Amino acid sequence: MQLSSQLLEKAVSAFAKLPGIGKKTALRLVLHLLKQAPEEVAQLSEAITRLRSEIQFCTRCGNIADGPQCSICLNTGRKQQLICVVESIRDVIAIESTHQYNGVYHILGGIISPLDGIGPDQLTIDALLARIHTEKTEELIFALNPTIQGDTTIYYIQKKLQDHPIRVTTIARGVAFGGELEYADEMTLARSLQNRLPIDRYVNSR
Amino acid sequence: MQLSSQLLEKAVSAFAKLPGIGKKTALRLVLHLLKQAPEEVAQLSEAITRLRSEIQFCTRCGNIADGPQCSICLNTGRKQQLICVVESIRDVIAIESTHQYNGVYHILGGIISPLDGIGPDQLTIDALLARIHTEKTEELIFALNPTIQGDTTIYYIQKKLQDHPIRVTTIARGVAFGGELEYADEMTLARSLQNRLPIDRYVNSR
Numbered sequence: 001m002q003l004s005s006q007l008l009e010k011a012v013s014a015f016a017k018l019p020g021i022g023k024k025t026a027l028r029l030v031l032h033l034l035k036q037a038p039e040e041v042a043q044l045s046e047a048i049t050r051l052r053s054e055i056q057f058c059t060r061c062g063n064i065a066d067g068p069q070c071s072i073c074l075n076t077g078r079k080q081q082l083i084c085v086v087e088s089i090r091d092v093i094a095i096e097s098t099h100q101y102n103g104v105y106h107i108l109g110g111i112i113s114p115l116d117g118i119g120p121d122q123l124t125i126d127a128l129l130a131r132i133h134t135e136k137t138e139e140l141i142f143a144l145n146p147t148i149q150g151d152t153t154i155y156y157i158q159k160k161l162q163d164h165p166i167r168v169t170t171i172a173r174g175v176a177f178g179g180e181l182e183y184a185d186e187m188t189l190a191r192s193l194q195n196r197l198p199i200d201r202y203v204n205s206r
Numbered sequence: 207m208q209l210s211s212q213l214l215e216k217a218v219s220a221f222a223k224l225p226g227i228g229k230k231t232a233l234r235l236v237l238h239l240l241k242q243a244p245e246e247v248a249q250l251s252e253a254i255t256r257l258r259s260e261i262q263f264c265t266r267c268g269n270i271a272d273g274p275q276c277s278i279c280l281n282t283g284r285k286q287q288l289i290c291v292v293e294s295i296r297d298v299i300a301i302e303s304t305h306q307y308n309g310v311y312h313i314l315g316g317i318i319s320p321l322d323g324i325g326p327d328q329l330t331i332d333a334l335l336a337r338i339h340t341e342k343t344e345e346l347i348f349a350l351n352p353t354i355q356g357d358t359t360i361y362y363i364q365k366k367l368q369d370h371p372i373r374v375t376t377i378a379r380g381v382a383f384g385g386e387l388e389y390a391d392e393m394t395l396a397r398s399l400q401n402r403l404p405i406d407r408y409v410n411s412r
Contacts, residue, residue: 007253008261015253
């Protein structure tokens, strides 16, 4: 792409570094910004700067926070003895969007994946185990993606907790609502047969 | 979407204002930025600020420029008596990418479209006519989108130039390279039949 301005060129290449944004989309975004009021553009620029320089990560659960602890951990209305273990901040946001969960979180920062060179030491598993001991956690809910890596991670943490009196559960896997049986993969279908529910529990959970 | 940080929320809504970017994509971009080195993020932020505050529009053709005139107008190697008339900056970039054009441009800033309330006065047509007189332009190439509005604009400008000795052309319309005849619309196909080329000119232009 041949651009007649250095400033334009710089802005386009900065945008094109973002994931899923190519040169053409970057140009569209930049030309859009040029048409906006200067205050609006300054707002975007300031939000980006402050985001990177001021944001912190919760010392307890690893979530994004404006201070040393995140708003979820600081919320005394939530059950502090119920921890939901997730891979990333994105999963916290997904679960929070359901408005169904009232405990706290622990973000692993990834899952055990030897092929990608990620072992237990690269994750916050030790911090989780320490938390469980000091906070007297009653239940641990695993909400990891249903992959072999996810299952390995669950298995690893569960083994470490063998001698500890704590309830360990995992979110249900099965055919998604609105999904069609014929398009579900064999693994999901097989698991949802194995873990079938009595019909009265199913009716009550709707 | 439920976010646990004010800073995160602000950055996501600033990104979500960009065209074609929804809340979910905005969140993905912001979480990506959080993982980047601070210098990289500062670069994006600075590029945005400088873009909006320092960029200028060429006083001659309306293109984006780092100074009072754009690099295309300042390039003495280009034919200054050949003006290509386009609708927007995006069209300049598209034509420049072909590396086939060696004249200068004139950006109209839109096309005549009474339904959208855009008349000749909202466009830079007067500036174009003044330019043609003072710069002793030899040829005007219209590179407007092949719509009724585009054709109206061409017709309007051409009428204003009736008494002026200047060559006026328009880019060729026809079936695109790689396009298939059966999928071309009737208008395009009819026009490309009317404006058929002698085969020796076609071979030479390849």
